[in-house]
Amino acid sequence: MTSASKTRKAVAATVLAAASTLGSAMAVAAKPTVILVHGAFAESSSWNxxxxRLIDQGYPVIAAANPLRGVANDAKYVSDLIEHTPGPIVLVGHSYGGSVITNAVKGSSKVKALVYVAAFAPDIGESAATLAGKFPGGTLGPTLAEPVQLSDGNEDLYIQRDKFAEQFASDVPPAEAALMAATQRPITAAALNEESLDNAWKYVPSWFxxxxxxxxxxxxxxKFMADRAGSQKTVSIPGASHVVMTSYPAEVAALISEAAEATNK
Known part of the structure; x- marks a missing residue:
């Protein structure tokens, strides 16, 4: 082999090694996509x-439009998002959205972390309604408006507008809470009573x-659900309302970021 050939071969090997190192570094540095799933009586802008904050940190973010029709139905919708989104993925659920993300993983290796934001983390056979009633203190029932009867025989549930702020968003500025009441998305009564078919928090690390x-x-x-799930970290914010992601976005974003960073370790 000539000296020139040896030089070219050495240069090529160096370039390949550098490319491999760069590729590995990029893989380590790549941030997971965060999929945010809102719950009942909320909508995607509740995550704004x-x-x-996550976008400012360089995270790809998808705020899913949760259908709020039923656990299996809504979980299928989120599963389709997971399938068409490059991994890794951090799934975040608020309230009923926690039941949805718990059932949306379906063993996907893309999902590296679950973050429950004032959310249900049901075990197999449990519903949002049974978990909410497991301990005293919930006052949602009396604040609900007369159900809207649907043509399929189901019922849509809303919170009465004049009770929305106090029940749902007591720590949100009044003007913003009024807007949230006007834009609230209804959930079917069946969805709140539908039993979970999975318990993804048993095989995917979780944060609460x-x-x-x-x-x-x-x-x-x-607290019961966080402890049962073996939460990697649980943050309890004194006095915060049910829409903690709206009233304390910095704290919620920080926990999501912490969960996301853990996926690269």
């Missing part, structure tokens, strides 16, 4: 404060954040 002033899901129930 959290999403803005909630407020002690939550009137939809009693604090004791939230």
């Amino acid at each position: 404060g959290v999403a803005a 954040v909630y407020g002690t002033g939550d009137k939809n899901i009693p604090e004791a129930a939230l």
Whole structure:
């Protein structure tokens, strides 16, 4: 082999090694996609404060439009998002959205972390309704409006507008809470009573954040679910309402970021 050939071969080997190193570094540095799943009586914009902070940190973010029709139905919708989203993925659920993400993983290796934000983390056979009623303190029932009868025989549930702020978003500025009441998304009564078919928190690491002033899901129930799931970290915010992601976006975004960073370790 000539000297020139040896030189070319050495250069090529160096370039390949550098490319491999760069590729490995990029793989390590790549941030997971965060999929945010809202719950009942909320909608995607309830995540705006959290999403803005995560985007500023370089995370790809998808705020899913949860159909709120039923656990299996809604989980299938999120599963389709997972299938068409490059991994790794951090799934985040608020309230009923926790039941959805628990059933949406379906063993996907893309999902590296679950973050429950004032959310249900049901075991197989449990529903949001049974978990909410497991401990005293929840006051959602009396604040619900007369159900809207649907043509398929189901019922859509809303919170009465004049009771929305106090029940759902007591720590949100009044003007913002009024807007949230006007844009609230209804959930079917069947969805709240539908039993979970999975318990993804048993095989995917989980993180929990909630407020002690939550009137939809009693604090004791939230703590019970976090402890049962073996939460990697649980953040309890004194006095925070059910929409803790809206009233304390910095704290919620920080926990999501912590969960995301753990996926690269």
